[in-house]
Amino acid sequence: MRLHDKLLGLLCAGLGVLLFALTLNFPALPGQKVGPSLFPRLIGIGLVLCGLVIAWQARHRPGPWAVVSDSLRGRGAAGFAVMLGAVLLYLLSAERVGFIPAATVVVALVALWLGVRAWQAWALGVGSALVLQWFFGTLMRVPLPRGWFMQLLFGG
Amino acid sequence: MSAVIAAFGLVFDPYVLLVVVLSAVFGLFVGAIPGLTATMATALLVPVTFFMPPVAALGAIVAATTMAIFAGDIPGAMLRMPGTPASAAYVDESYAMARKGQLELNLGANLVFSVLGGLVGVVCLIAFAPLLAEAALNFSSFEYFWLACLGLSCATLISSGPKVRALVSLLIGLGVGTVGIDPVAGHPRFTFGSVDLMSGISMIPTMIGAFALSELLRSAGTPGATGALVQEKVGALFTGMAGVMRQYWRNFLRGSVVGTAIGALPGAGADIAAWVSYAMARRFSKQPEKFGTGHVEGVVESTSSNNAALGGAWIPALVFGIPGDSITAIVIGVLYMKGMNPGPTVFLQNPQFIYAVFIIFILANLLMLPLGWAAIKSAGRILRAPKPMLLPVILLFCIVGSFAITNSPYGIWVMLVFGVLGWVMEEHGIPVAPLVLGIVLGELLEQSFLTSLIKADGSLLAFFTRPIAGVLGAATLVVWGWMAWSALRPAAPATPAARP
Numbered sequence: 001m002r003l004h005d006k007l008l009g010l011l012c013a014g015l016g017v018l019l020f021a022l023t024l025n026f027p028a029l030p031g032q033k034v035g036p037s038l039f040p041r042l043i044g045i046g047l048v049l050c051g052l053v054i055a056w057q058a059r060h061r062p063g064p065w066a067v068v069s070d071s072l073r074g075r076g077a078a079g080f081a082v083m084l085g086a087v088l089l090y091l092l093s094a095e096r097v098g099f100i101p102a103a104t105v106v107v108a109l110v111a112l113w114l115g116v117r118a119w120q121a122w123a124l125g126v127g128s129a130l131v132l133q134w135f136f137g138t139l140m141r142v143p144l145p146r147g148w149f150m151q152l153l154f155g156g
Numbered sequence: 157m158s159a160v161i162a163a164f165g166l167v168f169d170p171y172v173l174l175v176v177v178l179s180a181v182f183g184l185f186v187g188a189i190p191g192l193t194a195t196m197a198t199a200l201l202v203p204v205t206f207f208m209p210p211v212a213a214l215g216a217i218v219a220a221t222t223m224a225i226f227a228g229d230i231p232g233a234m235l236r237m238p239g240t241p242a243s244a245a246y247v248d249e250s251y252a253m254a255r256k257g258q259l260e261l262n263l264g265a266n267l268v269f270s271v272l273g274g275l276v277g278v279v280c281l282i283a284f285a286p287l288l289a290e291a292a293l294n295f296s297s298f299e300y301f302w303l304a305c306l307g308l309s310c311a312t313l314i315s316s317g318p319k320v321r322a323l324v325s326l327l328i329g330l331g332v333g334t335v336g337i338d339p340v341a342g343h344p345r346f347t348f349g350s351v352d353l354m355s356g357i358s359m360i361p362t363m364i365g366a367f368a369l370s371e372l373l374r375s376a377g378t379p380g381a382t383g384a385l386v387q388e389k390v391g392a393l394f395t396g397m398a399g400v401m402r403q404y405w406r407n408f409l410r411g412s413v414v415g416t417a418i419g420a421l422p423g424a425g426a427d428i429a430a431w432v433s434y435a436m437a438r439r440f441s442k443q444p445e446k447f448g449t450g451h452v453e454g455v456v457e458s459t460s461s462n463n464a465a466l467g468g469a470w471i472p473a474l475v476f477g478i479p480g481d482s483i484t485a486i487v488i489g490v491l492y493m494k495g496m497n498p499g500p501t502v503f504l505q506n507p508q509f510i511y512a513v514f515i516i517f518i519l520a521n522l523l524m525l526p527l528g529w530a531a532i533k534s535a536g537r538i539l540r541a542p543k544p545m546l547l548p549v550i551l552l553f554c555i556v557g558s559f560a561i562t563n564s565p566y567g568i569w570v571m572l573v574f575g576v577l578g579w580v581m582e583e584h585g586i587p588v589a590p591l592v593l594g595i596v597l598g599e600l601l602e603q604s605f606l607t608s609l610i611k612a613d614g615s616l617l618a619f620f621t622r623p624i625a626g627v628l629g630a631a632t633l634v635v636w637g638w639m640a641w642s643a644l645r646p647a648a649p650a651t652p653a654a655r656p
Contacts, residue, residue: 002583012324019331022346029341033614036338036345039602043334046327053320069583071374079376080579083551087369087572090555091565106555107548114376114544121548128549132556140207142560 002069009055016047098147103129163511183220187227190237194224203557210494222520229266242426242462252450264393273460274521276412277467292500301604302628307422307478309635329594352566361558361570369575407457415461419468425481426462433461
């Protein structure tokens with residue numbers, strides 16, 4: 001999705017206004033003219049100005065408010081959704097089921113989508129999950145989610 | 157002198173050397189695969205370096221990036237697909253040479269002049285960084301404020317596409333940098349009650365998202381089939397190199413010096429250096445009509461330039477904590493993680509680490525000769541690496557890497573949000589690099605600005621009263637004036653931004 005520059009500019013300006021508004025309840029620094037709100041407010045003002053410049057420059061440019069961009073045509077949109085969905089799937093499932101099963105499914109699903117044969121995709125999933133579990137979990141002692149999978153294997 | 161000896165001891169440790177060699181191989185592989193960039197290689201390396209001692213961590217990044225920038229030339233010549241954006245400037249020239257049967261000459265020149273250009277960049281880094289650091293010891297918050305301003309303004313000015321979009325990217329980055337406890341009053345800002353947000357938006361997951369995940373989101377629809385290689389086997393690479401050197405030594409020197417200077421400019425990296433040097437080679441050539449038809453002159457100048465830019469980019473990063481390009485923006489994050497806060501004092505407090513970085517830079521450039529030779533010889537196999545099998549593994553690496561930095565799903569959420577944001581921004585022609593520079597430099601900018609304002613009791617004139625601050629301030633105002641002029645000019649519709 002690609003927005004027309006008029007809309008993009010207005011969105012930038014809106015973001016600036018929001019940033020400014022969120023600083024209104026910041027406390028002042030006692031005895032000083034400056035405080036925690038000054039810098040974010042300057043950024044907000046900058047965003048408003050930039051947004052207005054973008055919208056102003058595009059004021060005579062014809063075209064719809066939004067168009068489907070090239071990268072989302074054909075398989076692009078589905079590919080985008082698969083990648084995004086894979087990360088979300090990991091986030092929602094890893095704590096419960098554990099790192100190895102969640103990582104296996106994420107890798108296999110993305111590989112299947114990209115056209116890898118089923119057995120290769122699942123082998124890739126299992127292999128990469130085990131290697132990363134060994135490297136990060138065992139070697140680097142990163143507390144990767146254990147979930148029921150590790151509890152089943154090692155108890156606790 | 158004892159620091160130099162200590163640095164040699166730190167570098168020539170078997171563990172560090174192994175890390176450097178493995179990272180070099182990793183960099184060669186990532187650089188040679190079209191679509192995977194040197195910045196992405198760095199972002200993916202950071203979670204691993206998190207667990208290493210400082211010298212090994214910095215060695216890994218230096219080796220991987222040095223190799224990746226060179227390796228991008230290989231698919232450029234053999235497939236007409238630049239492995240990294242730094243090779244894009246002369247990809248047509250390289251491919252034209254390959255089509256004329258000069259693949260060996262092209263790849264040989266790319267390898268040899270990448271090594272030599274890289275070494276010139278390192279020599280400049282070794283010569284200028286300590287001198288600048290000595291001068292920077294006298295800097296106060298006023299000078300740091302203007303340096304940060306000048307750095308961020310140059311990054312915006314130099315970026316491709318309309319400057320106002322780069323400015324939006326920068327402002328969003330600065331805005332993101334304000335999340336968390338404010339550096340002067342200690343008040344929590346934009347945290348919405350979240351404990352994770354109190355310590356700010358985690359920098360490394362942000363970069364993994366903006367540089368790696370956004371790229372994966374883009375390539376998921378069309379992972380891209382590898383085209384036919386122009387030539388299966390590569391012959392002798394070094395034949396004729398002495399002749400090329402004799403004929404084009406001026407191009408090599410000019411490319412290396414210009415590359416180093418552009419690398420040292422905040423925000424401009426190896427890709428811009430290569431474009432500028434290619435254009436200069438054509439402008440000053442005695443045979444400009446040969447450019448584009450498979451002529452080695454432009455290749456020599458621009459391939460020297462992009463590798464020299466890497467060393468140059470470390471000068472402001474080490475001396476002032478101001479990144480020279482998107483790779484050093486990540487490096488600054490690593491330096492902070494390792495307790496080596498960049499700035500002139502690091503040259504006093506930890507000189508052995510700085511010398512170790514210099515030694516590793518030289519080592520990595522020398523290693524490029526044999527490893528690069530091997531990579532070119534096995535290019536057929538590397539270039540056939542199936543992207544549909546690589547992309548899911550890279551995605552998993554992004555997830556685990558982001559988790560490893562925060563030890564919680566918060567890192568993954570940050571990566572996801574910035575991956576989507578990076579994708580949306582590039583769809584709208586808004587470059588991502590200024591966003592990252594804004595996040596990295598936001599705290600320095602705000603802290604030096606507020607401290608200076610408090611010192612000066614709110615007077616803006618005090619920002620110009622110290623001599624160096626005055627010069628830096630005037631230079632910044634000139635850059636701002638230029639930007640305002642170019643922003644208010646009628647602009648053509650934006651094209652999607654160049655990738656980092």
